[in-house]
Amino acid sequence: MMRYLVRxxxxxxxxxxxxxxxxxxxxxxxxxxxxxEMRLNPQIAPETVAALRAQYGFDRPLTVRYASxxxxxFHGEMGFSFxxxxxxxxxxxxxxxxxxxLTITSTLLAxxxxxxxxxxxxxxxxxxxxRLLSWGTAALLVIPDLAxxxxxxxxxxxxxxxxxxxxxxxxxxxxxxxxxxxxxxLHMILPVMALVLSALxxxxxxxxxxxxxxxxxxxxxxxVGHGIPRRTLLYRxxxxxxxxxxxxxxxxxxxxxxxxxxxxxxxMSWPGLGPLLLExxxxxxxxxxxxxxxxxxxFLVVGNLLADLLLYWADPRIRxxxxxx
Amino acid sequence: xxxxxEREPTPVNxxxxxxxxxxxxxxxASVSGPNMQPLLKVENLVKRYAxxxxxxxxxxxxxxxxxxxxxxxxTTLAVVGESGSGKSTLALCVACLESPTTGxxxxxxxxxxxxxxxxxxxxxxxxxxxxxDPASSLNxxxxxxxxxxxxxxxxxxxxxxxxxQRANSLLERVGLSQNIVERLPTELSGGQRQRLAIxxxxxxxxxxxxxxxxxxxxxxxxQAQVANLLMELQNSLGMTYLYITHDLAMAAHLxxxxxxxxxxxxxxxxxxxxxxxxxxxETTRQLLSAVPEMLRAAQPELEK
Numbered sequence: 001m002m003r004y005l006v007r008x009x010x011x012x013x014x015x016x017x018x019x020x021x022x023x024x025x026x027x028x029x030x031x032x033x034x035x036x037e038m039r040l041n042p043q044i045a046p047e048t049v050a051a052l053r054a055q056y057g058f059d060r061p062l063t064v065r066y067a068s069x070x071x072x073x074f075h076g077e078m079g080f081s082f083x084x085x086x087x088x089x090x091x092x093x094x095x096x097x098x099x100x101x102l103t104i105t106s107t108l109l110a111x112x113x114x115x116x117x118x119x120x121x122x123x124x125x126x127x128x129x130x131r132l133l134s135w136g137t138a139a140l141l142v143i144p145d146l147a148x149x150x151x152x153x154x155x156x157x158x159x160x161x162x163x164x165x166x167x168x169x170x171x172x173x174x175x176x177x178x179x180x181x182x183x184x185x186l187h188m189i190l191p192v193m194a195l196v197l198s199a200l201x202x203x204x205x206x207x208x209x210x211x212x213x214x215x216x217x218x219x220x221x222x223x224v225g226h227g228i229p230r231r232t233l234l235y236r237x238x239x240x241x242x243x244x245x246x247x248x249x250x251x252x253x254x255x256x257x258x259x260x261x262x263x264x265x266x267x268m269s270w271p272g273l274g275p276l277l278l279e280x281x282x283x284x285x286x287x288x289x290x291x292x293x294x295x296x297x298x299f300l301v302v303g304n305l306l307a308d309l310l311l312y313w314a315d316p317r318i319r320x321x322x323x324x325x
Numbered sequence: 326x327x328x329x330x331e332r333e334p335t336p337v338n339x340x341x342x343x344x345x346x347x348x349x350x351x352x353x354a355s356v357s358g359p360n361m362q363p364l365l366k367v368e369n370l371v372k373r374y375a376x377x378x379x380x381x382x383x384x385x386x387x388x389x390x391x392x393x394x395x396x397x398x399x400t401t402l403a404v405v406g407e408s409g410s411g412k413s414t415l416a417l418c419v420a421c422l423e424s425p426t427t428g429x430x431x432x433x434x435x436x437x438x439x440x441x442x443x444x445x446x447x448x449x450x451x452x453x454x455x456x457x458d459p460a461s462s463l464n465x466x467x468x469x470x471x472x473x474x475x476x477x478x479x480x481x482x483x484x485x486x487x488x489x490q491r492a493n494s495l496l497e498r499v500g501l502s503q504n505i506v507e508r509l510p511t512e513l514s515g516g517q518r519q520r521l522a523i524x525x526x527x528x529x530x531x532x533x534x535x536x537x538x539x540x541x542x543x544x545x546x547x548q549a550q551v552a553n554l555l556m557e558l559q560n561s562l563g564m565t566y567l568y569i570t571h572d573l574a575m576a577a578h579l580x581x582x583x584x585x586x587x588x589x590x591x592x593x594x595x596x597x598x599x600x601x602x603x604x605x606x607e608t609t610r611q612l613l614s615a616v617p618e619m620l621r622a623a624q625p626e627l628e629k
Contacts, residue, residue, distance in 0.1 A: 218462035222522075225420055225454045226476045226529060227446040240466060316466050316509055 008308060012301045016294065020073075023293040024066050027286050033058060034082045034284045056080065069287065078294075079287025083280070088291040092273070096295050098167060099265065099272035103257050103299070105188065106195035110203055110257070111250065113196070118207025119234050125212050134208075137201035145260055149194040149267040156190055163187050165269040191261075191268045198260055199253060206249055210242035217241065243314050251307025255300040262296075363431070364565050365396040365419065365533060370428035372414050372589075388414040389425065390589040396533070396582075401559065401566040403576035403597075405612060406586030412569045415586075416537040419567060420454045421445050433532070450476070453526035457538035459518035463510040469496075469521060470506040476528045495524040500554060516547035520554065527558070535567045540575060552579060573612040577601055585609045 035058070038049045057065050069079050077087035084091055117133070124130040156162040163169065167187050175183060214220065215238055223237050265274030273292050280288035312318055372389040388411045396402045406412050417423040419430060421437055429436050437448045456462040463472055473492040493503050499520040510518055519539065526534060536555070540548045552575065558564050570576050576583055577597055584594040585608055593606040604610050 218456045218458065219464045221417075221422060222454060222456065222462050222525075223464075223475075224422055225449050225452070226525075227450040228475075229446065230442075237464065241464070314466075316468070317511060 004312065005309075008305055012305060015301055016297060019297045020070075020290065020294055021066070023290045024069065025062070027284075027289050028062055028065070030284075032284055034286065036284070056082070069290070078291045081280075081285055081288045083283050083285045083288070088287045091276070091288065092291045092295055095271065095273045095276045096299075098270065099258070099261055099274070100299070102188065102191055102195065102265070102270060102272060103254065103261050106192050106199065106257050106261070107250075107254055109192065110196045110199045110253070114200055114203035114207050115239070118204045119211050119239060121204065121208040122211035122215060122238075123234065125208075125215075130208075133204070137204050140197060141201040145194070145198045145263055146267065148197055149191075149264050152190050152194050153268065162190050164190070167271050191264050191270050194264050194268070195257055195260055199257055203249070203253060207242075207246060210245050211238050214238050214241040240314065244311060247307050247311045247314060250310070251304040254303030254306075258296060258299050258303075362398055363395045364398045364433065365567070366431040367395070367419065368393050368429045368431070370415070370418060370430065371426045372411075372418060372423065373426045387589050389418065389428075391428070392586075392589070392591055394584055394591065394594060396565055396567060398532075398565055399559065399563045400581040401568055401579055402582045402584060403568040403570060403580035404584050404586055404591075405570055405573050405576050406608070407571060407612075410586040411589040412571075412586055413537055414589075416454060416535050416567070416569050419533075420452050420535055421449045422454070450529045451531050452533045452535065453529060453531040454535045454537060455519070455522050455526055455539040458542050459515065459522045460510070462522055463518060463525075465510055467509070468506065469508050469510070469513075472510070472521065472525055473506075473528055476525065491528070495528055498527065498558070499524040514547075515543055516551060519543060519547075519551055523551075523554070523558075527562075533565045533567065535569065537569045538571070539568075541570065541572065548575070555579065571612075573615070585612065 033053075035049050035053055038044050038052070039046065053059055057068060072079050072087075076089055078089040078092065080086070081088050081091060121130045121133045153164055156164045163186060167184065169175075169183050169187075172180065172183060211234075220233065220237055220241075223233055228237070261272065262274035262277065264270070265272040266278055269275065273295060277289065277292040279285070280292065370389050370392040371387070374386040374388055390411075392411075392415060394402060394404075404412050404415060414423065418425045421440075425438060428438070430438050432448060432452065435448075437445070440448060464475075467475070470489070470492050473495055474488045477488055477491060489506075492506060496503055496506070501517060501520050501524065505513065505517070510521065513521065519542075522539075523534075540551055543551060555564075555566065556579065559566065566579070568576060568579055573583075580597050582595065583597050583600045584591045585600070585606060586592065587606075587608040593600065593604070593609050600609060601613070604613055
């Protein structure tokens with residue numbers, strides 16, 4: 001187990017290093033930088049711009065800049081944001097926390113709905129309720145995330161039931177702790193709903209297919225023959241047997257929800273990584289872009305690592321193969 | 326007993342076949358003495374599968390067509406037939422895993438077709454099924470111990486130590502070593518897996534074991550070992566078997582009575598000796614002619 005974990009962590013570090021180099025390279029290769037707009041401003045002397053560029057190391061070769069950026073990563077700064085005039089890391093951390101709040105809640109909620117719904121559907125395979133559900137998920141699948149988010153926003157505005165943007169009300173700081181949580185939850189409803197609805201159809205269909213496949217296995221028939229109640233059978237026998245592809249999907253679903261989240265955050269003005277990254281790209285705020293990409297990758301890697309550990313824990317055959325028994 | 330010699334098959338005279346088959350037959354018991362209770366009585370069982378096509382309803386598939394038979398406690402009935410003759414549907418219906426379209430199944434004097442879900446679960450524990458492929462009939466993620474103990478957990482009252490003891494005695498009963506309790510089914514051989522499947526079935530102390538091609542997936546020597554195990558269990562525990570197979574030779578070896586099935590119907594039924602000596606139906610004769618190799622091994626003087 002330890003060896004497996006160490007190997008996986010090694011992979012993760014390797015991957016992050018690679019992604020950081022690529023992100024750095026591509027953003028640096030893109031034409032223009034943060035100071036280009038100053039150059040067009042007749043009130044700023046070209047010498048000032050050149051001095052600023054020199055100050056932030058834009059005149060030095062790419063490798064040197066990467067090395068000094070890497071150095072600042074180890075000092076917990078992750079470079080300097082020109083637009084916010086401060087180190088990148090604290091900026092990203094707050095935003096990442098907000099994004100994670102959204103993503104984790106949506107992931108858990110989506111799976112909590114998808115598992116029973118998929119099992120329920122698989123149990124009735126080919127019958128009317130199952131076919132209706134399949135049509136429903138197919139319909140949901142073809143609606144683009146953006147349309148879904150906008151539709152929800154329109155609904156929120158028309159009904160006035162939910163706040164339509166942001167993460168907190170104006171008077172948030174004056175609220176009691178309980179009301180703070182309530183306010184936050186109220187603001188989360190719309191973006192979480194959008195994320196869950198966009199992730200749900202795929203998950204339900206996958207759960208349904210995996211469970212339907214094992215429902216025909218002789219060992220399940222044998223278990224029925226042992227007089228095991230239906231509910232136990234579905235959740236203790238069929239679901240674990242169907243779990244492997246689902247656990248892998250779980251890792252992917254974290255990543256998918258994260259990238260979906262960036263879009264939804266922008267549309268619903270949720271102060272997460274999404275709007276920050278968009279602004280940074282538009283302003284060519286180099287180190288914020290690199291940092292944002294790195295954080296997204298980190299989430300993805302951690303999600304997949306989590307899935308692999310879950311797999312290891314859930315399937316004794318994998319444990320045996322990796323020689324840990 | 327080595328039942329599969331590696332000799333070349335040669336055409337066998339059918340009349341010789343009979344005498345030889347009879348010679349390897351199970352010692353004939355009187356199957357229906359006056360003091361014996363029928364454990365299972367199947368009457369006019371019909372199972373119809375509706376075929377659905379895009380155009381609507383197609384012709385139905387009649388998997389079982391008015392099937393009737395009786396099994397007495399402590400005996401073996403073999404249902405022999407080609408694949409697709411409805412044998413496995415019969416197994417599922419008797420095991421309470423499929424509901425027949427019409428007909429009755431009397432088990433210990435109770436009609437088990439009409440029972441509610443809870444009562445059916447109780448009956449299912451009395452009638453256990455052994456499948457053809459032990460690799461897929463055992464939960465691949467559970468250790469041997471968990472597999473054996475699983476039916477016991479349902480009963481509730483067992484504590485950990487008792488469970489382990491029960492598992493050990495079950496393993497011993499089917500001739501498996503106790504050191505395999507921590508292993509996974511994937512780490513066992515085919516024969517070990519089938520023995521494990523039998524042990525799992527025995528855990529609930531069932532009255533009837535349905536063996537659905539239970540020996541067919543095993544290679545010959547293992548087949549013989551497991552067959553002997555089944556006969557031992559019948560002697561020591563008084564088990565009753567419904568043995569479903571396409572292999573008439575093995576049926577002759579294990580069964581007191583044989584029923585021959587063809588296209589969902591029982592075409593011929595009787596004591597093993599009678600079926601082998603005087604086959605009346607064409608299907609029976611065809612099945613008889615399909616077993617030359619084993620006879621030659623059983624009766625070496627045929628070589629001369």
